[in-house]
Amino acid sequence: MKKLAIGLYAAVTVALMVWGYYQAIYVAPNDAMQGEIFRIIYYHVPSASVAFLFFAISLIGSIGYLGFRRNHAGWAQVSDAWALAGAEVGVVFCTVVLTTGPLWGRRAWGIWWTWDARLTTTLVLWLIYVSYLLLRRFAAGPQMQTLAAVLGIFGALDVPIVYMSNRWWRTQHPAPVFGGSEGSGMAASMVGPFLWNMLAWFAWGVMILGIRYAVERQQQKIAAREAQAALDEGSLI
Amino acid sequence: MMPRALWTHLVKDLRIELRTLDALVSMLFFSLLVVVLFSIAFDPRGVFSQQIAGGVLCVATMFASVSALNQAWAREIRHQVLDAQRMAPAPGAELFLAKVIANFLFVTVVQIILAPCFLIFYNLHIVGQAWLLALVLPLGTWALVGNGIFFAALSIRSRNRELLLSLILFPIFIPALLAMVQATTAILTGESDPTLWIKLLLGYDIIFTTVSLLLFDVVFHAE
Numbered sequence: 214m215k216k217l218a219i220g221l222y223a224a225v226t227v228a229l230m231v232w233g234y235y236q237a238i239y240v241a242p243n244d245a246m247q248g249e250i251f252r253i254i255y256y257h258v259p260s261a262s263v264a265f266l267f268f269a270i271s272l273i274g275s276i277g278y279l280g281f282r283r284n285h286a287g288w289a290q291v292s293d294a295w296a297l298a299g300a301e302v303g304v305v306f307c308t309v310v311l312t313t314g315p316l317w318g319r320r321a322w323g324i325w326w327t328w329d330a331r332l333t334t335t336l337v338l339w340l341i342y343v344s345y346l347l348l349r350r351f352a353a354g355p356q357m358q359t360l361a362a363v364l365g366i367f368g369a370l371d372v373p374i375v376y377m378s379n380r381w382w383r384t385q386h387p388a389p390v391f392g393g394s395e396g397s398g399m400a401a402s403m404v405g406p407f408l409w410n411m412l413a414w415f416a417w418g419v420m421i422l423g424i425r426y427a428v429e430r431q432q433q434k435i436a437a438r439e440a441q442a443a444l445d446e447g448s449l450i
Numbered sequence: 451m452m453p454r455a456l457w458t459h460l461v462k463d464l465r466i467e468l469r470t471l472d473a474l475v476s477m478l479f480f481s482l483l484v485v486v487l488f489s490i491a492f493d494p495r496g497v498f499s500q501q502i503a504g505g506v507l508c509v510a511t512m513f514a515s516v517s518a519l520n521q522a523w524a525r526e527i528r529h530q531v532l533d534a535q536r537m538a539p540a541p542g543a544e545l546f547l548a549k550v551i552a553n554f555l556f557v558t559v560v561q562i563i564l565a566p567c568f569l570i571f572y573n574l575h576i577v578g579q580a581w582l583l584a585l586v587l588p589l590g591t592w593a594l595v596g597n598g599i600f601f602a603a604l605s606i607r608s609r610n611r612e613l614l615l616s617l618i619l620f621p622i623f624i625p626a627l628l629a630m631v632q633a634t635t636a637i638l639t640g641e642s643d644p645t646l647w648i649k650l651l652l653g654y655d656i657i658f659t660t661v662s663l664l665l666f667d668v669v670f671h672a673e
Contacts, residue, residue: 279668340621347617351608356672360604363665364618367600370661371622378625378650382632 226416233413236406244403250320255407257313259414261335264306267422268342268369271299275365278358290433293358296365297349298425300342306418307339330379337375341368455540459548466525467556473518477560481514482567489571499572504634507568508627511587512594515557516619519598520612522553527606535670542670543663546599550659554588554595561587577640586637586644589651590630593658597623600662603669626654 237255244251274296281289314332315325326332345368349361467473488506492498526532535545568574576583598619605614633647 337621337624340624344618344621348604348608348614351610351614352605353607353609356607359672360669363669364601364604366665367622367658367661370657371625374625374650374654374657378628381646381650382628 222416223420226413226420229409229413229416233406233410236409241403241406242400247321250317253313253317255410256414257310257317258407259411260306260309260313262411263414263418264303264310264338267299267303267306267418268338269299270422271296271303271342271345271365272369274299275362275369278362279366282359289358291430293362294426294429294433296362297429298422300345300365302418302422302425304339304342304346305421307335307342310335311339328379329383330376333379334372334376338372341371344368453544455538456544456548459545460551463549463552464555467552473521473553473556474559477514477518477556478563480517481510481560481564484510484513485564485568485571494572500574500577500639501635503568503572503574504636504638505631506572507564507634508590508630510564511557511561511591512620512623512627514560515553515591515594515598516616518553518556519595519602519619520615522549522599522602523606532606542667545670546603546662546666549599550592550596553599554592557591557595558588561591574638576638578637578644580637582637582644582648583634586630586633586648586651589648589655590626590633592655593626593630593651594619594623596655596659596662600666600669603666626651629654 233255237252241252241255243249274292274294277292278289278296281292314335318327319325345361345364348364349357352360485506488502488510492502492506494502494506523532526535536542598615601618601622602615604618605611608614629647629650633644633651636642636644636647
């Protein structure tokens with residue numbers, strides 16, 4: 214039953230992706246100013262939304278782990294799995310954002326990159342969560358989950374500060390001239406494809422997140438079994 | 451005046467450092483090297499030097515501090531001192547704060563010694579209010595050292611301990627670095643008002659010091 218539901222969800226997700234692609238490339242009209250190149254918005258903005266949501270999930274997982282680890286070990290492990298899955302898949306989507314953005318910017322505005330509030334914050338967000346993943350890789354032992362959870366909270370705390378500081382930085386100095394921020398005054402004919410793609414990429418992101426979470430839970434259970442086996446072996450001697 | 455455990459830890463760290471001067475000497479020399487390297491990389495002349503001096507000073511402080519932070523917990527790792535500290539009834543937050551204060555003092559000493567060299571190498575004349583530097587630099591240093599000691603404690607038991615510290619510290623430190631550089635440049639060139647950046651630094655310090663104090667015991671006793 215569960216496998217059937219997951220299979221059905223995967224099929225629906227793929228269908229949504231195909232429909233979204235059709236909508237984005239064939240149905241949506243050309244942009245008045247940018248022509249064809251603006252179509253990357255259908256991948257760029259949904260990826261950004263998914264990344265931010267998953268980082269928020271990671272934060273909740275980190276808080277949950279710290280809260281539950283003394284009294285509800287099972288829930289703590291679940292929270293930690295969400296924290297890791299959210300961070301990892303979030304980093305992937307954030308990478309997509311940071312790659313599609315410059316590709317678009319180069320063609321639309323003639324520049325690969327600029328250090329304005331939004332771009333800098335996204336880059337720093339990416340850096341923070343990559344450092345989180347590195348901590349998880351390099352830290353050894355049972356305390357790794359606790360340390361990672363603490364870093365997750367620190368990192369999330371830093372993000373609004375980064376955003377505000379960069380806003381102030383950019384209002385003090387002249388900002389480069391853009392051709393208008395993405396999504397501003399979107400024509401009605403474009404809203405449809407945009408929403409379809411939002412839905413499709415959310416569905417895809419959630420599917421990947423779910424898979425990653427399930428894999429992490431399996432790995433946790435295997436590790437626990439191995440630890441128990443080692444303990445039993447020791448007690449026989 | 452100060453909680454007893456905090457005072458004890460602080461005096462201990464200061465006394466050990468004063469005997470060997472390990473951290474101070476290495477920090478001093480390293481930051482001097484960084485200043486020279488930047489001068490070769492960016493050729494500071496005339497007006498340009500005024501504009502980049504703030505950035506160079508802050509980045510030099512950052513790299514120098516990391517060399518001190520890397521060995522901040524080294525003493526506690528050897529001879530199982532860390533375990534002894536954990537078993538002591540004194541709150542972990544006081545140990546943390548004492549280490550932060552001690553390392554803050556070391557970095558400040560380095561900055562004070564470095565400042566005249568800086569003025570000479572870059573031919574600086576301070577256009578804005580010079581006394582504000584005495585506010586900006588300590589605030590920025592506290593942000594760096596406070597977070598640095600915390601993340602150094604995070605990475606104690608990992609392989610690649612020293613590298614991991616930098617990788618974790620630098621992204622989170624970015625807004626404080628921005629504020630410190632902008633404020634210092636504003637004071638040196640006198641072209642803009644540093645007040646906003648000073649407020650940002652103050653806010654950053656308060657937020658992260660509070661969170662570090664609250665979460666340090668979690669990290670310290672993580673097992």
